[in-house]
Amino acid sequence: MQVVAPLDQPRSVHRARKRLFVGLISVSCLVMCVFLALLWVVPYIGLDTIHPAAKWVLGALVIALIGLVCVAYWGLFLNIVTKKPLPGARRFRGLTIKLFLPLMVLLGRAIGIRKEHIMLSFISVNNELVLAEAGRYAPGEILLLMPHCLQNSRCDRRLTYDINNCVRCGKCPMAGLLELHDRYGVNLAIATGGTVARRIVVQLRPRLIIAVACYRDLSSGIQDTYPLPVFGVLNERPHGPCLDTTVSLPVVEKMLGRFIDPNKAKDGRTISTGQAAQS
Known part of the structure; x- marks a missing residue:
């Protein structure tokens, strides 16, 4: 197993993992948007029986959700491409972990991409997001x-x-x-x-x-x-x-x-598993 880190892995491997991640997250975003759109299209005819404005209210909510998904996707995409800390970078990493990753695993399974490759691409992109976000x-x-x-x-x-x-x-x-x-x-x-x-x-x-x-x-x-x-x-x-x-x-x-902040004093500790931290 190769060490996954932007600093030592071959550039071609790193680029391939990024392309896989971006490709899967793009398709995942599209699937989510289509699913949300169907929530409006499918019951469109039947909503008239509830209230004439019901379908438009539901449509507005669906469009708002699609907009949020697209904003999250483009924010994450730009963060990955530019490798710079963008506003809300931590939220983009959270959306990747909590929302896009599970969907990407399901999508990868459906189209025959091994889970190992998806996880490796996720770790690689996560590292870049951490490098951009962390101080x-x-x-x-x-x-x-x-x-x-x-x-x-x-x-x-x-x-x-x-x-x-x-x-x-x-x-x-x-x-x-x-x-x-x-x-x-x-x-x-x-x-x-x-x-x-x-x-x-x-x-x-x-x-x-x-x-x-x-x-x-x-x-x-x-x-x-x-x-x-x-x-x-x-x-x-x-x-x-x-x-x-x-x-x-x-x-x-x-x-x-x-x-490590070089201006801060050395105050490290070695701890042992199952015991209290020792100074």
Whole structure:
């Protein structure tokens, strides 16, 4: 699995994912508009029996809804194309997560596009929206959220309960991630699943998350934590899913450089899953 990040993936791959996303969201918008229009057209004849003006009132409501869908679509489209923070950027990301993504998955299934490709395109576009929307934060306001499968499967250290148990032997990416924590002062945590990840987020209340996971966990995590911005980095899986995975540390570090405010004091903390945050 390739790491999905606008900074290190081949430009052709990134453009292809953006084209897929834009294409699906365009068709989704059209389907929604046609559906809303049918809500007016289908009962058009029968509404006269209720009141002569009933069909026009319903028509005005449908047109207003179509207008909102189109405004949301064009706002999101321009945000993706220009890569600049537009007014209402957070709302556009929310519409993508809550409204367009489920419809795009259904549409993709209907026309034979694999869900994996749709999720990858969603993560790629989400990252661009986060880069356009998010500002810079103190290190203690940023959380590096890692999956437990980054730990070497033959290691007998229980890092999911106390990340400081790591002896930094270098046999897995955890040593490098701990070095990034020490260097930049950001929070670092390992999650064994979605429930634990949500508890860590509630516990720490970060303003930004840089999350590493497979495309399924990243997609669900981005949806679960909205409106909190999540920049997703796909893990690499040379041994298959959930076993001795790895991550591009230069990409993670580059993102830290993008999101950390250099003028704010270093106040990072390392937390361990299931325990209270430690200063």
